Amino acid sequence: MSLITTSVTRARTRGQGATSxxxxxxxGVASAVVLVLIVLGAVAVPFLGLPDPGVADLREALQASSTxxxxxxxxxGRDVLSRLLWGAxxxxxxxxxxxxxxxxxxxxxxxxxxxxxxxxxxxxxWFTNLNMALPGIVVLLAVRAVAGPSVWISMAVFGVxxxxxxxxxxxxxxxxxRGELYVDAARVSGLGDARIIGRHVxxxxxxxxxxxxxxxxxxxxxxxxxxxxxxxxxASVPSWxxxxxxxxxxxxxxxxxxxxxxxxxxxTTMALILLGNAMRDALEDRGSSASVRTGRTERIDAADxxxxxxxxxxxxxxSYGIGDAKNTVVFDVSLDVAPGEVLGLVGESGSGKSQxxxxxxxxxxxxxxxxxxxxxxxxxxxxxxxxxxxxxxxGAGIAYVPQEPLNxxxxxxxxxxxxxxxxxxxxxxSRQAAKERALDLLARVGIPDPEATFRxxxxxxxxxxxxxxxxxxxxxxxxxxxxxxxxxxxxxxxVQAEVLDLxxxxxxxxxxxxxxxxxxxxxxxxxxxxxxVMQSGRIVxxxxxxxxxxCPSHVYTRTLLDSMLDDSGDVRVYTGPTEGExx
Amino acid sequence: xxxxxxxxxxxDLEVTYKGRGGRKFQAINGVSLAIRPGETVGLVGESGSGKTTxxxxxxxxxxxxxxxxxxxxxxITHVSTRERRGLARDIQVVFQDPYTSLNPSMTVGDIxxxxxxxxxxxxxxxxxxxRDLLDRVHLPADASSRLPREFSGGQRQRVxxxxxxxxGPRLIICDExxxxxxxxxxxxxxxxxIELQESTGAAYLFVSHDLGVVRHISHRVTVLYRGDIVEQGxxxxxxxxxxxxxxxxxxxxxxxxxxxEQKARRRHRRQLATRGDR
Numbered sequence: 001m002s003l004i005t006t007s008v009t010r011a012r013t014r015g016q017g018a019t020s021x022x023x024x025x026x027x028g029v030a031s032a033v034v035l036v037l038i039v040l041g042a043v044a045v046p047f048l049g050l051p052d053p054g055v056a057d058l059r060e061a062l063q064a065s066s067t068x069x070x071x072x073x074x075x076x077g078r079d080v081l082s083r084l085l086w087g088a089x090x091x092x093x094x095x096x097x098x099x100x101x102x103x104x105x106x107x108x109x110x111x112x113x114x115x116x117x118x119x120x121x122x123x124x125x126w127f128t129n130l131n132m133a134l135p136g137i138v139v140l141l142a143v144r145a146v147a148g149p150s151v152w153i154s155m156a157v158f159g160v161x162x163x164x165x166x167x168x169x170x171x172x173x174x175x176x177x178r179g180e181l182y183v184d185a186a187r188v189s190g191l192g193d194a195r196i197i198g199r200h201v202x203x204x205x206x207x208x209x210x211x212x213x214x215x216x217x218x219x220x221x222x223x224x225x226x227x228x229x230x231x232x233x234x235a236s237v238p239s240w241x242x243x244x245x246x247x248x249x250x251x252x253x254x255x256x257x258x259x260x261x262x263x264x265x266x267x268t269t270m271a272l273i274l275l276g277n278a279m280r281d282a283l284e285d286r287g288s289s290a291s292v293r294t295g296r297t298e299r300i301d302a303a304d305x306x307x308x309x310x311x312x313x314x315x316x317x318x319s320y321g322i323g324d325a326k327n328t329v330v331f332d333v334s335l336d337v338a339p340g341e342v343l344g345l346v347g348e349s350g351s352g353k354s355q356x357x358x359x360x361x362x363x364x365x366x367x368x369x370x371x372x373x374x375x376x377x378x379x380x381x382x383x384x385x386x387x388x389x390x391x392x393x394x395g396a397g398i399a400y401v402p403q404e405p406l407n408x409x410x411x412x413x414x415x416x417x418x419x420x421x422x423x424x425x426x427x428x429x430s431r432q433a434a435k436e437r438a439l440d441l442l443a444r445v446g447i448p449d450p451e452a453t454f455r456x457x458x459x460x461x462x463x464x465x466x467x468x469x470x471x472x473x474x475x476x477x478x479x480x481x482x483x484x485x486x487x488x489x490x491x492x493x494x495v496q497a498e499v500l501d502l503x504x505x506x507x508x509x510x511x512x513x514x515x516x517x518x519x520x521x522x523x524x525x526x527x528x529x530x531x532x533v534m535q536s537g538r539i540v541x542x543x544x545x546x547x548x549x550x551c552p553s554h555v556y557t558r559t560l561l562d563s564m565l566d567d568s569g570d571v572r573v574y575t576g577p578t579e580g581e582x583x
Numbered sequence: 584x585x586x587x588x589x590x591x592x593x594x595d596l597e598v599t600y601k602g603r604g605g606r607k608f609q610a611i612n613g614v615s616l617a618i619r620p621g622e623t624v625g626l627v628g629e630s631g632s633g634k635t636t637x638x639x640x641x642x643x644x645x646x647x648x649x650x651x652x653x654x655x656x657x658x659i660t661h662v663s664t665r666e667r668r669g670l671a672r673d674i675q676v677v678f679q680d681p682y683t684s685l686n687p688s689m690t691v692g693d694i695x696x697x698x699x700x701x702x703x704x705x706x707x708x709x710x711x712x713x714r715d716l717l718d719r720v721h722l723p724a725d726a727s728s729r730l731p732r733e734f735s736g737g738q739r740q741r742v743x744x745x746x747x748x749x750x751g752p753r754l755i756i757c758d759e760x761x762x763x764x765x766x767x768x769x770x771x772x773x774x775x776x777i778e779l780q781e782s783t784g785a786a787y788l789f790v791s792h793d794l795g796v797v798r799h800i801s802h803r804v805t806v807l808y809r810g811d812i813v814e815q816g817x818x819x820x821x822x823x824x825x826x827x828x829x830x831x832x833x834x835x836x837x838x839x840x841x842x843x844e845q846k847a848r849r850r851h852r853r854q855l856a857t858r859g860d861r
Contacts, residue, residue, distance in 0.1 A: 180683050180684075181678045181679075181680055181683045181684035182683060182684050182685055182686045184642075184644055184676075184678070184684075185676065185678065185684050185685075185743075185746065186686075186697070187643075187644065188642050188643075188644070188671060188674075188675060188676045189671050189675075189697060189698035189701060189746070190667065190668035190669075190670075190671030190672075190698065190701050190702065191668075191697070191701055192664065192668070193664075195701070199686075199689075199697070200686050200689075203686070203688045203689075204688075348765035348766065348767065348768075349736070349765055463630070492629035492630055492792065493629070493792065493793075493794075493833060493836040493837045493838075494629060494832060494833065494836040495629075496836065496838075497835075497836040497838070497849075497852060500838075501849075501853075519765065519766060520838065521840035522837065522838025522839050522840055522845065523838055524840065525838060525839060525840050525841055525842045525844075525845040526838045526845050526849065545842055546842050549840050549841065549842060550841075559767060560766055560767065561840060562770075563766040563767045563769065563770040564766065564795070564840050565769075565770065565773075565793075565795035565796050565798065565799045566795045566837075566839050566840070567794060567795060567798055567822050567823045567834065567837075567839075568823070569798070569799065571798060571799075571801075571802075571817075571818040571819045571822075572623070572777070572800070572801070572802055572818070573802070574619070574621075574622050574802035574803070576619075576620075576621070577619070577620035577621040577784055
């Protein structure tokens with residue numbers, strides 16, 4: 001898993017800031033330009049020398065576009081362009097007010113509720129739920145009835161109504177970061193809570209709040225225009241909603257009176273939403289489509305002799321992305337696994353060992369593809385196999401045991417269901433037969449009480465038990481080849497020893513071949529027949545386990561073996577406190 | 584030579600976590616240990632043994648429900664947040680996961696300067712010290728302006744170590760500091776920790792699940808099993824000739840990179856298991 005994460009992040013973070021990612025998104029740029037133009041118009045309108053938006057001149061009513069009135073006049077003879085821009089001022093200011101109120105209420109309460117939890121969290125949640133249950137429009141109508149037709153009061157109240165969505169997003173983000181080790185480290189450094197929130201927590205909250213703000217602003221604009229359209233706001237102030245109202249009354253006389261305010265409202269809300277989406281993509285870093293595109297495998301002509309009948313890999317090359325973005329992570333890997341043989345694939349993180357294993361499974365992460373080489377399983381070429389047949393092969397022919405057992409079990413289903421489901425789907429067993437087989441398997445992998453484990457949820461069992469369950473699931477289809485990716489790394493040593501015993505017994509019983517990915521030479525010595533050592537995407541040495549461990553020929557293998565700390569080396573001797581800068 | 588007094592003394596420590604619905608879980612049931620100045624005490628155990636919890640209790644990050652912790656003769660079992668800030672100068676930590684222990688949005692320089700600025704250093708002094716720290720953990724000086732994600736796991740752990748030694752502490756809690764690292768990196772980071780201990784005289788409480796790693800760095804070793812100490816003694820004895828059956832099982836379970844030796848261990852371990860030591 002380690003390598004996949006590193007190479008994927010490397011591909012994603014290569015010289016890309018959030019801003020430059022945003023600038024490369026055409027929709028994002030277009031919506032930002034539209035918004036900037038609208039805001040500029042609204043800000044600059046007093047200096048444009050346009051006619052007063054409020055001055056009615058009935059002699060000039062309903063005129064078409066002219067040099068004096070660029071967009072014509074309305075039924076009272078007021079200049080449409082001037083009203084449109086002054087309206088933009090009101091609508092944008094209203095949206096900003098609502099947004100500010102929402103953020104001012106939602107952000108601090110969300111921070112405190114998320115960071116401290118406890119009674120404040122309960123109280124804040126209660127108020128939030130109450131607030132969300134209120135019918136917003138009814139509240140706004142009531143406010144209008146009590147406080148009069150002021151746009152500012154109604155938008156401030158609307159801001160309060162919007163605050164739960166800020167509160168919730170902030171609270172969730174803070175709860176996520178509160179458990180991070182760097183927050184603990186800050187606490188150990190002596191930082192007070194206020195500093196920790198200010199320095200370490202707010203940065204995490206920033207992106208989601210910015211994104212949410214764009215959405216909330218568009219909602220605020222739509223709601224404000226709606227209120228104005230219904231005539232609930234101060235009619236003497238020019239606004240998009242009231243222009244729309246007026247335009248509707250004259251729609252048969254001059255349809256353009258509807259067009260302009262609709263365009264204003266539509267363009268602004270649309271631009272806000274699209275900009276919000278673009279910012280989400282940029283800030284949350286969804287990989288661009290170029291890096292997940294894959295190409296075609298280049299065939300090679302490999303001689304048939306010397307190739308194993310079970311699994312044979314020749315000149316495997318694995319890449320991420322295509323064209324200029326292509327990043328090759330595995331080069332010229334050739335290996336064979338014979339029936340009943342355990343081949344250890346050893347290397348450090350980034351060596352390409354997991355990538356090689358995933359290629360055989362046909363489960364490379366998004367953007368990963370086999371750019372060259374030949375993979376043969378029982379004489380069948382895997383690189384040209386259609387995905388559907390590939391899928392059939394997994395489970396029945398090739399099985400997989402992952403590194404993190406608990407992450408690979410679905411927490412919301414019982415273990416029994418997760419074990420019997422594939423048996424019923426892939427092998428067409430009846431419910432009863434599948435259950436019997438699953439219980440058999442659970443007993444076989446050394447689970448003391450199979451019935452109880454069958455009924456349990458994944459969180460109710462330990463990591464070692466979970467790994468046994470996954471091994472039981474993997475061997476359920478009687479596979480010929482088992483691919484185990486660091487199957488014991490997440491386990492305690494005593495459990496690791498038992499799981500290795502289990503794998504050894506299963507191998508002897510069924511004669512399946514095993515491709516074991518590991519970084520631990522102890523595990524290799526324990527279970528492997530042959531070893532392939534990988535470094536930076538290449539195999540540097542292959543051989544029998546004894547040869548490699550006792551007289552490695554490659555310098556890298558020697559370095560790895562020398563780095564092993566075991567129970568024979570010298571120990572340190574305590575000679576009393578040493579003089580140092582601390583004492 | 585008289586034995587120097589203990590720097591850290593933990594007596595009958597009990598830690599109890601409160602779960603949902605008032606359920607309680609006692610993670611530590613009365614553990615006592617002591618660390619002398621400049622000494623490394625290794626704390627070994629499997630998951631659920633409470634080894635990490637002891638470290639967190641010393642740091643004030645775990646709920647202590649019994650016993651006492653004494654640092655340099657002073658009771659620090661329950662200290663206020665302000666006193667804890669003072670203790671930050673003396674007790675520091677290196678966590679296991681170098682990926683989540685550094686704030687991804689802060690530069691390495693800011694991460695290292697933060698504890699110094701809190702203690703009232705001026706910006707100039709703090710950033711000068713940061714350059715010195717980077718040098719001491721063998722990172723290039725330009726690392727200061729870069730973000731954690733630009734570094735490998737081993738380099739990030741060096742940053743975390745630099746942050747821990749920034750204030751010149753007398754005790755560093757090392758919570759599985761090399762477990763997430765590759766073999767070769769692991770060895771180099773351990774060398775760095777030993778080198779820093781020799782030059783600063785800081786004591787380490789070194790938590791790990793790996794007997795080999797603990798043997799390499801510790802003067803004395805304590806073995807924990809489900810919140811209790813099962814064996815305590817000199818590093819060589821505990822890690823090579825363990826006396827308690829549990830430690831023996833731990834010892835025999837750790838695979839070695841020698842096929843014949845590993846086969847012998849496997850046999851031995853199975854014998855232990857059939858004898859029913861569990």
